[in-house]
Amino acid sequence: MFVRILRYDSIDVSILIMGDSMRSKFARLIAAVLLLCSSHLAFAQELIVSAAASLSNAFKDVGEAFEKQNPGVKVTFNFAASGVLLRQIEQGAPVDVFASADQATMDRAKDLIADSTRFDFARNTLVLIVPAGATQQPAKLEDLKESAYRTIAVGTPSSVPAGNYTQQVMQKEQLWSVLEPKFVFGENVRQVLQYVSRKEADAGFVYGTDAALSANEVTVALVVSTESAITYPMAQIKASDKPELAGKFMQFVVSEDGQKILARYGFVSP
Numbered sequence: 196m197f198v199r200i201l202r203y204d205s206i207d208v209s210i211l212i213m214g215d216s217m218r219s220k221f222a223r224l225i226a227a228v229l230l231l232c233s234s235h236l237a238f239a240q241e242l243i244v245s246a247a248a249s250l251s252n253a254f255k256d257v258g259e260a261f262e263k264q265n266p267g268v269k270v271t272f273n274f275a276a277s278g279v280l281l282r283q284i285e286q287g288a289p290v291d292v293f294a295s296a297d298q299a300t301m302d303r304a305k306d307l308i309a310d311s312t313r314f315d316f317a318r319n320t321l322v323l324i325v326p327a328g329a330t331q332q333p334a335k336l337e338d339l340k341e342s343a344y345r346t347i348a349v350g351t352p353s354s355v356p357a358g359n360y361t362q363q364v365m366q367k368e369q370l371w372s373v374l375e376p377k378f379v380f381g382e383n384v385r386q387v388l389q390y391v392s393r394k395e396a397d398a399g400f401v402y403g404t405d406a407a408l409s410a411n412e413v414t415v416a417l418v419v420s421t422e423s424a425i426t427y428p429m430a431q432i433k434a435s436d437k438p439e440l441a442g443k444f445m446q447f448v449v450s451e452d453g454q455k456i457l458a459r460y461g462f463v464s465p
Contacts (some may be wrong), residue, residue, distance in 0.1 A: 198304045199304075199423040203247060203396070207412060208457040209275075209333045210360065212376075218354065218384050226373055227316075229369040232354065233353075235341075240267055240268045240269065240437070240440060241268075241269045241270075241271055242263075242268060242269070242270050242271065242291050242292065242437060242440050242444055243271050243273065243289055243290050243291050243292075243293065244258070244270060244271070244272050244273070244290070244291065244292045244293075244339065244443065244444065245272075245273045245280040245284065245288070245290045245292070245293050245294070246272060246274055246277075246280075246293075246294040247274070247275075247276070247280070247294060247295055247296035247384075247385035247427070248274050248275055248276060248278045248296075248297070248354070248384055248385045249319065249357070249384050249385070249402050249404060249405055250274065250294060251272075251274045251297055251385065252276075252408060252460055253404075253456060253457050253459070253460040253462060254272060254294070254455075255272065255331065256456045256459075257447070257453055257456050257457070258270035258449065259446060260447075260452060260453070260456060261444055261447050262441040262446065263445070264286050265414070265443070270377060270444065271401055273288075273290070273440045275382075275383060276350070276351070276354045276356075276370075276382060276384075277296045277297060277354070277382070277385040278300055278353060278354030278355065279328065279382070280293065280295070280460065281293075281295075281300055281303060281304055284304065284307055285307065285433060290434075290435070291309065291431065291432055291435040291437050291440070291441040291442050291444075292321070292430070292431055292435075292444055292445060293429065293430055293431075293432055294316070294427060294429040294431065294448075295306075295356070295361075295362070295427065295428055295429075296309050296319070296356040296357065296384075296402075296427055296428060297356035297359065297425070297426075297427075298423075298424075298428055299356070299359065300356060300438070301428040301430065303411075304430070306433060307432060307433055307434070308430035308432060308433055309430065309431040309432070309433045309435070309438065309450065311351050311357070311429040312441075312445070313428055313429070314428065314429060314449070315426045315427060315428050315429075315465035316427055316428070316429050316445075316448050316453075316457075316465060317426070317427040317457050317463065317464070317465060318424055318426050318427070318448050318462065318463040318464070318465055319402045319403060319404055319425045319426060319427065319455045319462060319463070320403040320418055320425060320463075321357065321361065321401075321402060321403070321418075321425060322396060322398075322400070322402070322406050322415045322416075322417065322418050322419060322423055323336070323399070323400055323415070323416045323417040323419055323421040324391050324398065324399055324401055324406050324413040324414060324415055324416060325391065325398050325413065325414050325416050326391055326392065326394045326397070326412070326413060326414070327392075327399065327411060327412050327414050329397075329414065330393075330436070331343045331430060332414065332416040333398065333416050333417065334417075335417070336364070336365070336368055336417070336419070337368070337370065338369055339374055339377070340370070340373060340374065341369070341396060343397065344397045345377060345378065345399055346377055346378075346379050346390075346396045346398075347374060347377045347378055347393070347396060347397065347398045347399060347400075348378075348379050348380075348381055348387040348390035348391055348395075348396035348398070348399030348400070349351055349361050349362075349365075349379070349381070349387065349400055350377050350380070350381050350382075350383065350384050350386075350387050350400070353382065354382075354386075355382070355383055355384060356384075356386040357400060357402055358366055358380070358381075358384075358387075358400070360419075360421050360425060360450070361419075362402075363421070363422060364421060367422070372451075374436070379395075379396050384395075384401050384402060384405055385405065387399045387400065387401050387405075387407070388401050388405045388406070388409055388413070391412075391413050392409045392413050393411035393412075397413065398421065398452050402425070403415070403461055404416070404460050404461040404462055407460070407461045408460075426465055427462075427465075429445055430445075458461040
């Protein structure tokens with residue numbers, strides 16, 4: 196009986212050899228251990244990106260393209276309403292890069308992001324949608340007071356940027372309090388889109404890029420003019436232990452390749 200010490204990439208493995216049968220069993224065990232180790236090492240460079248729900252489709256493609264250019268890197272996305280993502284980061288969620296759908300949410304994250312890493316990478320529009328095939332479409336926002344629009348889907352203003360933009364516009368038009376009894380609030384802009392596409396709401400406010408994803412299920416009735424441009428900021432989280440990789444990903448997003456991917460989904464360069 197003897198002990199053989201194997202070393203695999205700084206990992207020590209001791210094998211107790213007690214004959215051919217035991218040697219074979221231990222050999223299979225070690226092979227499995229080394230396979231697990233190699234799998235782990237292959238994705239040692241994992242980048243965690245928390246991004247607004249409206250970026251879901253575009254960023255998945257961006258992530259795949261970035262991984263192809265950077266073998267061994269794995270981009271893991273967490274998509275949700277910008278306000279929800281910020282709360283997660285505040286509570287200590289491991290995040291390397293934060294991409295918000297509005298400036299206000301990123302402003303609130305100022306103590307959590309690394310200095311001089313914030314910049315805008317895309318623009319969007321706010322639109323009013325109705326289910327495809329609807330017999331009636333609003334020609335102006337005030338038309339939503341009509342009985343044909345019993346339920347209106349809106350993102351929760353406190354956490355969903357699209358909902359906050361909607362609230363600002365409707366308050367300016369003195370329609371918010373009038374229409375509020377009709378509102379059905381969504382946890383993110385994609386949920387609002389689903390309410391309308393499934394005809395669970397008679398109208399709803401989403402981004403132009405979201406409406407384009409469901410062009411067969413919804414119709415854009417109005418492009419809503421907002422007081423300020425809808426721009427998307429991005430920044431590296433201060434607590435990230437991969438600042439170089441985070442910076443590399445963010446630069447890819449604003450590169451020609453990254454912007455082409457975003458453009459395919461209707462986003463406009465900032």
